[in-house]
Amino acid sequence: MSAAPLLExxxxxxxxxxxxxxxxxxLEISEGEVVALVGxxxxxxxxxxxxxxxxxxxxxxxxxxxxxxxxxHNVTDAMRLGIAFIHQELNVLGNLDVAANVFLxxxxxxxxxxxxxxxxxxxxxxxxxKRLGLNVSSSTRVDQLSIxxxxxxxxxxxxxxxxxxIIMDEPTSSLTLxxxxxxxxxxxELSKQGVxxxxxxxxxxxxxxxxxxxxxxxxxKNAGALAKEEIFHDRLVSMMVGREIKNFYTQSTAxxxxxYFKVRNARSIRFPDQAVSFDAARGEILGFAGLVGAxxxxxxxxxxxxxxSGSSDLNLGEEKISIRHPRDAIERGIYLVPENRRTEGLVxxxxxxxxxxxxxxxxxxxxxxxQRKRERKTVEEQIVSLRIKTPTTEAAVMNLSGGNQQxxxxxxxxxxxxxxxxxxxxxxxxxxxxKAEIYRLMRELAERNTVILMIxxxxxxxxxxxxxxxxxxxxxxSGILDRADCTEENIxxxxxxxxxxxxxxxxxx
Amino acid sequence: xxxxxxxxxxxxxxxxxxxxxxxxxxxxxNLTNIANLIGLFGIFSIGLGLVIITxxxxxxxxxxxxxxxxxxxxxxxxxxxxxxxxxAAAILVPMLLxxxxxxxxxxxxxxxxxxxxxxxxxxxxxxxxxAQDNTMGFGSAEGFETxxxxxxxxxFGLPMPFVILLVIAAIMWFVLxxxxxGRYLLAVGRNEEATRFSGxxxxxxxxxxxxxxxxxxxxxxxxLAFYTNSISPSNHGNFYELYGIAAAVLGGCSLRGGEGSIIxxxxxxxxxxxxxxxxxxxxxxSSLNFAVMGAVVFIGVLxxxxxxxxxxxxxxxx
Numbered sequence: 001m002s003a004a005p006l007l008e009x010x011x012x013x014x015x016x017x018x019x020x021x022x023x024x025x026x027l028e029i030s031e032g033e034v035v036a037l038v039g040x041x042x043x044x045x046x047x048x049x050x051x052x053x054x055x056x057x058x059x060x061x062x063x064x065x066x067x068x069x070x071x072x073h074n075v076t077d078a079m080r081l082g083i084a085f086i087h088q089e090l091n092v093l094g095n096l097d098v099a100a101n102v103f104l105x106x107x108x109x110x111x112x113x114x115x116x117x118x119x120x121x122x123x124x125x126x127x128x129x130k131r132l133g134l135n136v137s138s139s140t141r142v143d144q145l146s147i148x149x150x151x152x153x154x155x156x157x158x159x160x161x162x163x164x165x166i167i168m169d170e171p172t173s174s175l176t177l178x179x180x181x182x183x184x185x186x187x188x189e190l191s192k193q194g195v196x197x198x199x200x201x202x203x204x205x206x207x208x209x210x211x212x213x214x215x216x217x218x219x220x221k222n223a224g225a226l227a228k229e230e231i232f233h234d235r236l237v238s239m240m241v242g243r244e245i246k247n248f249y250t251q252s253t254a255x256x257x258x259x260y261f262k263v264r265n266a267r268s269i270r271f272p273d274q275a276v277s278f279d280a281a282r283g284e285i286l287g288f289a290g291l292v293g294a295x296x297x298x299x300x301x302x303x304x305x306x307x308x309s310g311s312s313d314l315n316l317g318e319e320k321i322s323i324r325h326p327r328d329a330i331e332r333g334i335y336l337v338p339e340n341r342r343t344e345g346l347v348x349x350x351x352x353x354x355x356x357x358x359x360x361x362x363x364x365x366x367x368x369x370x371q372r373k374r375e376r377k378t379v380e381e382q383i384v385s386l387r388i389k390t391p392t393t394e395a396a397v398m399n400l401s402g403g404n405q406q407x408x409x410x411x412x413x414x415x416x417x418x419x420x421x422x423x424x425x426x427x428x429x430x431x432x433x434x435k436a437e438i439y440r441l442m443r444e445l446a447e448r449n450t451v452i453l454m455i456x457x458x459x460x461x462x463x464x465x466x467x468x469x470x471x472x473x474x475x476x477x478s479g480i481l482d483r484a485d486c487t488e489e490n491i492x493x494x495x496x497x498x499x500x501x502x503x504x505x506x507x508x509x
Numbered sequence: 510x511x512x513x514x515x516x517x518x519x520x521x522x523x524x525x526x527x528x529x530x531x532x533x534x535x536x537x538x539n540l541t542n543i544a545n546l547i548g549l550f551g552i553f554s555i556g557l558g559l560v561i562i563t564x565x566x567x568x569x570x571x572x573x574x575x576x577x578x579x580x581x582x583x584x585x586x587x588x589x590x591x592x593x594x595x596x597a598a599a600i601l602v603p604m605l606l607x608x609x610x611x612x613x614x615x616x617x618x619x620x621x622x623x624x625x626x627x628x629x630x631x632x633x634x635x636x637x638x639x640a641q642d643n644t645m646g647f648g649s650a651e652g653f654e655t656x657x658x659x660x661x662x663x664x665f666g667l668p669m670p671f672v673i674l675l676v677i678a679a680i681m682w683f684v685l686x687x688x689x690x691g692r693y694l695l696a697v698g699r700n701e702e703a704t705r706f707s708g709x710x711x712x713x714x715x716x717x718x719x720x721x722x723x724x725x726x727x728x729x730x731x732x733l734a735f736y737t738n739s740i741s742p743s744n745h746g747n748f749y750e751l752y753g754i755a756a757a758v759l760g761g762c763s764l765r766g767g768e769g770s771i772i773x774x775x776x777x778x779x780x781x782x783x784x785x786x787x788x789x790x791x792x793x794x795s796s797l798n799f800a801v802m803g804a805v806v807f808i809g810v811l812x813x814x815x816x817x818x819x820x821x822x823x824x825x826x827x
Contacts, residue, residue: 326706
């Protein structure tokens, strides 16, 4: 009987008013196995996970744990069955130390006053940290750790609960390349130790590197499964989308004008002593790779004037420009699509119309009054040309999907006249179909002579979308790679600050 | 619009009930009196509403009334300034203070609650010090009959403060709901960061809202000084900021910012004044005045909250 899989989900269905979220879905995972669960947004991944976590009750089907039927009514039930969750948004308390987080709610106490046994809680935590290779003290405050380390704390917590199955939902979305590498290594390590992992991700490269098997969901149904040796990019994508996506990555055909956009001596608040200089060509997509914290987003903010203590000398074509406020950049056609869509890119409670015209509102006024008709017309044009799926121009942005939200951020700037577009993590949390569209849009913009700077922590994206790649390390550009030299290895070398011969200088003086 | 409709309904019901129990409610004298008070309170409530829409608050309004009232009285009766100069000063002082608040809040990022709480204490103290704690008034002094007539007169049978309120409300409706500045105001209140990323000078938008609040407080202050005709510096305008906040919140402004309308603030103000009047007319002990008002604000906000919760639940999918 030991052959029974660790977890088996049979014929699970779940209906919501008007929607069948899951229809007869099956999933099986053995001890120590790593199963990747993929599918577009709305395919039913999160509903399935919420059923395993006891948030929802299924309308039909059964869940077997170790061959025994199991009912999961809440998170405590899931925990008792050895199922733990690592969510995209981390659930750590920054104001407490590592040990307190790991044993939250299960603190060892000393009689008679039920005071926390501080010695024991720290002694109990250390072995888990060691097992995960997390090199921090158990008495460190969690808010002093990096996001990757905080995630480790959550994994330590899961292990301390004797979890036999850890479900990771987009665990690498806020991690750097090297942190992602370490997490993937850890996943393999956990699997060797007999812990099973369900790995949910949009990043197909990661899945290829860690999964034993892939289960694909589409429209709430099983769309198929692939064994490790069958996992190929195109096959996965067509399974997820249900059709072939042609030209997922489009190649550049544009004539480039090298040295069109010159950045000299850009300094950001984070690395005030590092002066960054580089050239970007008109018509190219220049990727920016590097570890999170390498200063890429800070550089972008310094260029567009969002960093009050930052500075830079810019040249656009023949014109010298100085930027002190974001308005200066916007007037010159230098726009930023920021990293955090919902907090920096959009006012999510406002309508599509109000968001799209926010930076260009003055163009729709007469004597200070807004002319709504003209405003609406422009917004409708953007909705059509970007294929934004929204019921009306008046729908609140927060009710739209991530991909559509990102298109609205793009629409804000495309309604004006972009000369330089800086996109910071343009496809984070966006499903495959929308990703392809965003890549296509970026390429179209480049073809229309816009300079595109794309900051990304997604290796696939960096490798396949960029015409050249600038790699940053500790606030400076450690080298620029031409398309032919763009390999994962070269990028990683530069990202950790090593010199390699393929790297070019970031600018010619 | 839905939000305003709900509160308008409440106002209509209260008016109908009061009128049914005590017909004096719809007498010309009473209605004129209520209109006068709605005018006085509505003007500064609109200013407070704008500040609340940016996600801020202004607790210093009542103390500003005391300070500007004392200064106005001194300027007219002791210093014998020409009335237009005195009136301008009584408006400029709160505007300047509002600008200071706005500057400190938007530049130094100090919380509006703290800044304006300091203002509440400081201006009250200054008013009492300048007046040496004596009750100030306008007595039988002469030379500013025009100003008195403007504030206490009537136009088309409507009391002046109410007429001024209508004019200001019309202007502010355009500013909030149809102008670029108004759009920025709502955007800043919702998400200052994203607004800044769109190249908008969010600091100036926020600071300007406090200056406008100061301007409207100044105008209200003059009307109020002539309405009470005596300014006792220790309690002139006491708690008035709370009336303004209550009116704005009743009218649909969210203290989290980004939400609110001029119509809503007007209806909220009217509701509070009708409530006061109702307490008097229905013979409810006047000591219960605040309790009644508090209870109605509470019920209004609670009802709105429950309605929102329900519609949010209905919207939940997958």
